Amino acid sequence: MNQPMPSPGTSLPLSGLAPVKPIQLPRQLSEAEFGMFAQLGQRRVVRAGEIVFQRGEFGRSMFVIESGRVQLEFGDGRPDKLIGAREFFGELTLFIGNHARVAKATVVIDATLHLIEHEAFETLLHAHPVVMAGFMRRSFAYLVSSEQQLIANLKRRNEDLLVTLDSLRRTEAELGTVQRLVQTDELTGLCNRRGLYMFLETLERRRLPGTDMALLLIDVDNFKQINDTCGHLVGDQVLRAIAGTVQEAGAPCDLPCRLGGDEFALIAQVRTRDDIALRARQILNGVQALHLPGCEQVRVSIGGAICDADNDWAHWYSHADVALYEVKAAGGDSWRLLTP
Numbered sequence: 001m002n003q004p005m006p007s008p009g010t011s012l013p014l015s016g017l018a019p020v021k022p023i024q025l026p027r028q029l030s031e032a033e034f035g036m037f038a039q040l041g042q043r044r045v046v047r048a049g050e051i052v053f054q055r056g057e058f059g060r061s062m063f064v065i066e067s068g069r070v071q072l073e074f075g076d077g078r079p080d081k082l083i084g085a086r087e088f089f090g091e092l093t094l095f096i097g098n099h100a101r102v103a104k105a106t107v108v109i110d111a112t113l114h115l116i117e118h119e120a121f122e123t124l125l126h127a128h129p130v131v132m133a134g135f136m137r138r139s140f141a142y143l144v145s146s147e148q149q150l151i152a153n154l155k156r157r158n159e160d161l162l163v164t165l166d167s168l169r170r171t172e173a174e175l176g177t178v179q180r181l182v183q184t185d186e187l188t189g190l191c192n193r194r195g196l197y198m199f200l201e202t203l204e205r206r207r208l209p210g211t212d213m214a215l216l217l218i219d220v221d222n223f224k225q226i227n228d229t230c231g232h233l234v235g236d237q238v239l240r241a242i243a244g245t246v247q248e249a250g251a252p253c254d255l256p257c258r259l260g261g262d263e264f265a266l267i268a269q270v271r272t273r274d275d276i277a278l279r280a281r282q283i284l285n286g287v288q289a290l291h292l293p294g295c296e297q298v299r300v301s302i303g304g305a306i307c308d309a310d311n312d313w314a315h316w317y318s319h320a321d322v323a324l325y326e327v328k329a330a331g332g333d334s335w336r337l338l339t340p
């Protein structure tokens with residue numbers, strides 16, 4: 001004899017044993033519940049592709065599925081859900097009353113639904129309080145557990161985001177350190193040529209109203225001789241000491257840097273020519289006052305130029321270099337400003 005095929009969610013009765021009770025899915029209605037809802041609900045046939053309600057839409061009713069399939073899209077991190085015969089959806093708005101729908105419901109296989117309005121539910125509640133109380137208890141437990149799941153998911157996502165944010169912050173800090181290193185002269189700690197070029201890109205933004213930018217080129221006199229007679233290590237100390245002197249002569253908004261070898265520069269923000277002279281003399285005096293063990297006398301020559309907004313670094317540098325050359329030619333240990 002042909003046995004009928006079992007429906008999904010049911011178990012086969014084993015021969016000789018008592019029939020096993022059909023497994024009820026967490027959101028599946030019992031025969032009794034379904035019968036009550038079907039009797040009082042408004043029966044509707046809905047075609048595949050039709051939207052039953054949108055997420056965020058206000059409502060006071062729930063739906064029971066007699067046949068077909070409905071997809072629920074929560075859009076809040078929870079996975080979409082596909083539900084079928086004897087299952088229900090939209091009950092939260094029925095219990096709370098005029099509440100926004102938490103999911104979008106779309107029929108994906110032609111369905112027969114029963115719309116349960118608030119009034120119909122009240123009637124059922126009065127007529128079958130025990131059955132309806134059981135239904136409500138199950139529904140609440142399900143809602144609470146799915147909210148808890150959502151909270152756990154959000155917590156996990158938040159933790160993941162915090163970890164990502166932390167690693168981004170670390171990468172940013174590392175990039176900052178690398179950028180600083182790349183722009184810093186290793187021997188003196190001053191800005192190097194790369195750092196100077198980056199500074200020049202923002203020069204116009206940095207210029208305060210009523211000020212000019214000036215360039216002072218500082219070159220050690222006879223540095224080769226210092227190296228030759230005192231040794232390279234002393235030479236290095238001399239370069240570090242001069243770097244300190246150039247830095248001290250600059251204002252906080254100035255940029256002292258080492259261009260390479262025994263050549264330094266100070267980009268200074270000045271109001272008058274006297275401001276340039278003041279810095280140049282401070283460097284000359286500071287270097288003259290240096291007393292380094294193993295090195296008798298250190299002197300520098302300085303050439304200056306105004307950094308006019310119409311020209312660029314190459315132009316300012318060549319002007320300052322001309323002035324520097326003139327100072328060197330005259331014996332060094334002095335300064336000169338090349339005026340346009």
Ligand SMILES: Nc1nc2c(ncn2[C@@H]2O[C@H](COP(=O)(O)OP(=O)(O)OP(=O)(O)O)[C@@H](O)[C@H]2O)c(=O)[nH]1
Binds near residue numbers: 221227232233235260
């Ligand atoms: N100790 C030391 N010496 C350096 C460094 N970089 C370049 N030098 C040396 O600096 C010297 C610069 O010499 P020159 O360009 O001939 O200049 P100078 O001897 O100062 O002559 P004038 O500029 O005409 O006064 C060279 O001997 C380089 O080897 C460095 O980092 N440390």
